[in-house]
Amino acid sequence: MENRKVNPLKKYFPVFVGPTLIAFIIAFFIPFIMGVYLSFAQFKTVSDAVFVGLKNYITVFSNSDGFLNSLWFTVKFVVISVISVNIFAFLLALLLTQDICGRNFFRTVFFIPNLIGGIVLGYIWQLIFNGILMNYGYTLTSNENFGFWGLVILINWQMIGYMMVIYIAGLQNIPNSILEAAKVDGAGKTRTLFNIIIPNVMPSITICLFLTITNSFKLFDQNLALTAGAPANKSAMLALDIYKTFYSKSGWEGVGQAKAVIFSVLVGVIALLQLYLTRRKEQEY
Amino acid sequence: MPKKSITIKFILPALLSFLAAVFIFPVIIILMNSFKTKFSIANTPFVPPNSATFAGVENYINGLADTNFLSAFFWSLFITVFSVLLIVICSAMAAWFLTRVKTKFTSFLYILFVFSMIIPFQMVMFTMSKTANTLGLDNPIGIIFLYLGFGSGLSVFLFSGFVKSVPLSLEEAATIDGCRPLQTFFLVVFPLLKPTAVTVAILNAMWIWNDYLLPYLVIGSDYKTIPVAIQYLKGGYGSVDMGAMMAVLILAIIPVVVFYLLGQKHIIKGVAAGAVKG
Structure with a gap:
């Protein structure tokens, strides 16, 4: 009977978990459940919600709305920036784990943009892009492609340093003996990279992919500050499109909530799929 | 010691210096423009201030006043x-409780916390700000409570990963010595969690300091944080005072850089540790 005894800690649940749980329920859980319900309703203030079935979801996918456009814009953005951020960050990490003088200084510099907030970053780059495009008679908002590539450059500038730090930690964890052994066995640089280094930093690759995918999908502040969706909402990513549906189109709150549900499912499925696939890869080696 | 090759000694540092310059360049441009008259900023953003365009600290005075920067x-x-x-x-x-008391309910709660990390803010944006209004949380004290709710996902996750490595025997010894659970936690367990606490603190500080949408929606009209004040300066459709904007961007960057230079070692470690646990 001894190990059936109730854990004496158990009755302290309200003390230890209580505060966090109450905050979590109020800030996240109740709004989440309400949000799922409201995506099937028409409302302006929550309390006036009327159930309308799938009507909001049908509106989302009808062509009259910009959702499909911003979905496509976001997917293109995520694919390009996830690949570029990770490649550049990994290359920088490889360089900065060599015996180079001043490498701590370089690490410091590359990391700084990450600490600057999205709104500030957006306005910094707005001035720079407009200054360059001015010479050709354009502005950042004359064409959605400018906004697109602007965001890609911005996100690279912001996230490369962060991912670099994670890759450096991964690279430093590779035991020197393995690298020495590869050298003794006559492995060239390319073979060492693909057969020794990359398999050994798989955990870092998993987490960097996860962070870049979720952060790129959810990008909002930078998008708002850089172009605010202009021209004509064509450079609005999903998060900004949802925000605008809620707050600049009266009567569209239900549609906005339906978009938010689709967005959550999309991010959730892709993030979990990526974790599953790369974790499996980790175990293969 | 093997001799360093030419690549390592000269070419790579040169390449990295160039890249570092590219990385700093945008901030230098903003810094430069913050000392120029507002009309010369939009027209010649890449030209340093000269005798005709130098504006002294006028932009900073305007920026501080227009955004009520000190309050922000x-x-x-x-x-x-x-x-x-x-x-x-x-x-x-x-996290300590959920790791030490294993029941179906605590496991369920843990999964719920982790689940909340993936969900985009837009999912709960509207309903959360309505709930905050209803419950009277739309003030600087209330928003702290909301941040606890949103931050708990990642933080519980990070702490749990570390609690598992704290030896149970220490806690049992404390209990035998007559410690109550709260004493055991704060006197024995929490000091051991310090490295993770630093990581959690840094990741959350970076997020909350720069967060725009939550403070804008919940307390934006009465209490502006720095990102909200900057966005208000930009305004709706009117023309922007570019000079004030440049000055405020610099003022917003300074605290972050100071924070970074003071705690650089911890920040870099924190970021790396936060990722390894993930």
């Missing part, structure tokens, strides 16, 4: 510091 700085600091303190203490306690 105070609210950003107030909300960030107290939210981070609350998150670190409360989520460490929750």
Whole structure:
């Protein structure tokens, strides 16, 4: 009977978990459940919600709305920036784990943009892009492609340093003996990279992919500050499109909530799929 | 010691210096423009200030006044510091309990916390700000409580990963010596969690300090944090005072850089550690 005894800690649940749980329920859980319900309703203030079935979801996918456009814009953005951020960050990490003088200084510099907030970053780059495009008679908002590539450059500038730090930690964890052994066995640089280094930093690759995918999908502040969706909402990513549906189109709150549900499912499925696939890869080696 | 090759000695440092210059360039441009008259900024953004375009500190005076920057700085600091303190203490306690008391319910709660990390803010944006209004949480104290709710996912997750490595025998010894659970936690367990607490504090501080949408929606009209004040300066459709804008961007960057230079070692470690646990 001894190990059936109730854990004496158990009755302290309200003390230890209580505060966090109450905050979590109020800030996240109740709004989440309400949000799922409201995506099937028409409302302006929550309390006036009327159930309308799938009507909001049908509106989302009808062509009259910009959702499909911003979905496509976001997917293109995520694919390009996830690949570029990770490649550049990994290359920088490889360089900065060599015996180079001043490498701590370089690490410091590359990391700084990450600490600057999205709104500030957006306005910094707005001035720079407009200054360059001015010479050709354009502005950042004359064409959605400018906004697109602007965001890609911005996100690279912001996230490369962060991912670099994670890759450096991964690279430093590779035991020197393995690298020495590869050298003794006559492995060239390319073979060492693909057969020794990359398999050994798989955990870092998993987490960097996860962070870049979720952060790129959810990008909002930078998008708002850089172009605010202009021209004509064509450079609005999903998060900004949802925000605008809620707050600049009266009567569209239900549609906005339906978009938010689709967005959550999309991010959730892709993030979990990526974790599953790369974790499996980790175990293969 | 093998001799360094030419590549390592000269070419790579040169390449890295070039890249570092490219990385700093945008901030230098903003710094430069913050000392120029407002009309010369938009027309010649890449030209350094000269005798005709130098504006002295006028932009800074306008920027400070237009955004009520000191007030915004105070609210950003107030909300960030107290939210981070609350998150670190409360989520460490929750994580310890959820790891030590294993029932179906606690496992379910843990999964719920982790699940909340992936969900985009837009999913709960509207309903959360309505709930905050209804419950009277739309003030600087209330928002701290909301940040505890949003920050708890990642923080409980990070702390749990570390609690598992704390030896149970220490806690049992403390209990035998007559410690009550709260004493055991704060005197024995929490000091051991310190490295993770630093990581959790840094990741949350970076997020809350720069967060725009949550403070904008919940307290934006009465209490502006720095990102909210900047966005208000940009305004709706009117023309922007570019000079004030440049000055405010620089003022917003300074605290971050100071914070980074003071805690650089911890920040880099924190970021790397936060990722390894993930």
